[in-house]
Amino acid sequence: MRTSTVIVAALVIGSAAAAWWTLAKPQPWTEEETRLVQSLGLASLPPLPADPSNAVAVDPDAASLGKALFFDTRLSANNKVACGTCHLPDRQFQDDLPRAKGVGETARRTMPIAGTAYSPWVFWDGRKDSQWAQALGPLESAVEHGTDRAYIAHLIEAHYADQYAALFGPLPTLDAVPDHASPNGLGAVLEDWLALDESQKDAINRVFADVGKAIAAYERTITPQPSRFDAYVDHLAAGEDTSGILSDQEEDGLRLFVGKGECTKCHNGPLLTDNFFHNTGVTAVPGLPGDLGRSVAVEQVLADPFNCLGPYSDAGPGDCAELRYLGQAGHEMIRAYKPPSLRGVASRPPYMHAGQIATLGEVLVHYNTAPAAPDGHSELAPLNLNPTELAALEAFLGALDPIEGQP
Amino acid sequence: MSNLITRRRLLWSVPVALLAVGGIAVAKMMQPPPADLDLSLAKPTEQGLYTASVEPGLSPITVGTMHGWVVQITTPDGRPVDQASITVDGGMPQHGHGLPTEPDVSADLGAGRYQVDGMKFNMPGWWVVNLSVDGPAGPDTVTFNLVL
Numbered sequence A: 001m002r003t004s005t006v007i008v009a010a011l012v013i014g015s016a017a018a019a020w021w022t023l024a025k026p027q028p029w030t031e032e033e034t035r036l037v038q039s040l041g042l043a044s045l046p047p048l049p050a051d052p053s054n055a056v057a058v059d060p061d062a063a064s065l066g067k068a069l070f071f072d073t074r075l076s077a078n079n080k081v082a083c084g085t086c087h088l089p090d091r092q093f094q095d096d097l098p099r100a101k102g103v104g105e106t107a108r109r110t111m112p113i114a115g116t117a118y119s120p121w122v123f124w125d126g127r128k129d130s131q132w133a134q135a136l137g138p139l140e141s142a143v144e145h146g147t148d149r150a151y152i153a154h155l156i157e158a159h160y161a162d163q164y165a166a167l168f169g170p171l172p173t174l175d176a177v178p179d180h181a182s183p184n185g186l187g188a189v190l191e192d193w194l195a196l197d198e199s200q201k202d203a204i205n206r207v208f209a210d211v212g213k214a215i216a217a218y219e220r221t222i223t224p225q226p227s228r229f230d231a232y233v234d235h236l237a238a239g240e241d242t243s244g245i246l247s248d249q250e251e252d253g254l255r256l257f258v259g260k261g262e263c264t265k266c267h268n269g270p271l272l273t274d275n276f277f278h279n280t281g282v283t284a285v286p287g288l289p290g291d292l293g294r295s296v297a298v299e300q301v302l303a304d305p306f307n308c309l310g311p312y313s314d315a316g317p318g319d320c321a322e323l324r325y326l327g328q329a330g331h332e333m334i335r336a337y338k339p340p341s342l343r344g345v346a347s348r349p350p351y352m353h354a355g356q357i358a359t360l361g362e363v364l365v366h367y368n369t370a371p372a373a374p375d376g377h378s379e380l381a382p383l384n385l386n387p388t389e390l391a392a393l394e395a396f397l398g399a400l401d402p403i404e405g406q407p
Numbered sequence B: 001m002s003n004l005i006t007r008r009r010l011l012w013s014v015p016v017a018l019l020a021v022g023g024i025a026v027a028k029m030m031q032p033p034p035a036d037l038d039l040s041l042a043k044p045t046e047q048g049l050y051t052a053s054v055e056p057g058l059s060p061i062t063v064g065t066m067h068g069w070v071v072q073i074t075t076p077d078g079r080p081v082d083q084a085s086i087t088v089d090g091g092m093p094q095h096g097h098g099l100p101t102e103p104d105v106s107a108d109l110g111a112g113r114y115q116v117d118g119m120k121f122n123m124p125g126w127w128v129v130n131l132s133v134d135g136p137a138g139p140d141t142v143t144f145n146l147v148l
């Protein structure tokens, strides 16, 4: 009796020790893990996909015009707001604020721009299907640039006529076009738009779309920069010694990221996003208008005259597969948002689509507890990670920061 | 005596606690796909009315890349089935969600071959793709498994 107790105890202690050893000792990666880890490295990033909807997407002259426009505060109602006001180049093209400040305050957080040329959907809810169509949104948003398409067309005529003509052909005559007019405007701005004839509307829309296309050509050049994690992956892929590139804690965090943490369900590929939409139970901000995320954006992108299939797109008949096979937004798209790329995430708090979570530590607590969604259903389940594991995950996310000296 | 019990309990509680932690860790690991998954890309349909085979236009299929498939439908004895109507859906059984896109037949290639476009898989793991085939012999379905 006594002997058997001792034997059983010894066995249990032995196996526990083995389990402990497994948990505590850094293990070599399994084949499956290696494949997954490698798929997250920048070396796996394919060349920029073509944008057939934008004929000047890779034209360097378009990019230089686009860059000038991106930083030009004249493209705003108060002459103070440019894209670059919220998308700061030395801050990963975002602004460190929970909600952005333009002419007014937005209801969502500014998103970083690097790598958006890879994303079939832009904005937190993906209500635009290209960088150029996206750029037109903030220009006419009352809280961002606060302008309208007629105003932008006049501005191009006044300040960029030659550069514009060289890329897109001569500007249309805008003499009969009022200073302000837009279908998205209010009061006189809308009335003036409705008073225009179809060919005038079309001419203004075309200039407006071209402004977006030039800005997109610039944004295409904003690409993700290598991190220590990428150096680690490169060594791992080459079968070289990886020691010292990541700390033991960061390596533990990576193991959790691709394993128990289930982060690669949604944060996958070299940009660490699946570019789809998920409800992760992030709280709604009190006082802001209701936000249903992707569930209402599908209809918006399908109805957008500036989408890939619209009259201002340069796409051919076989293009626009993303839009064609988009389908309908079901119940699971309620409060679903695009997972942001996690590259550089540690150095740009606050987090989530309206800046709801202040620190990375709190983000991880959110994933660990998986609170119920304010509307729709969260896809998350509690992870039950211990404090050591949470700290490891957080440390790993820090290894995704661009290496010093790079933006 | 009471001292002894306490110590013995203590001795036991350590491995038990460690095993419990290990057990939770295993339970929470990303579920591997079932070991006996049929990964073949050609098989008879559920009721045996047709044989279906699929040829993904991307090899290997990578996470997040939009691509097309060619689907071939034949009778059980190998004759091509033309003018079948085919619908496609699917998802991840272990995650309880569907496809991120709504794929559809974009062209009848003739000789029982159909071009399906709009295929995309946005997560690593086990996916199923269901084809509903309606042809001269009646409606039938078939499910293909993929592991990304």
Ligand SMILES: [Cu+2]
Binding pocket: A265, B092, B095, B097, B123, B125
């Ligand atoms: Cu999934």
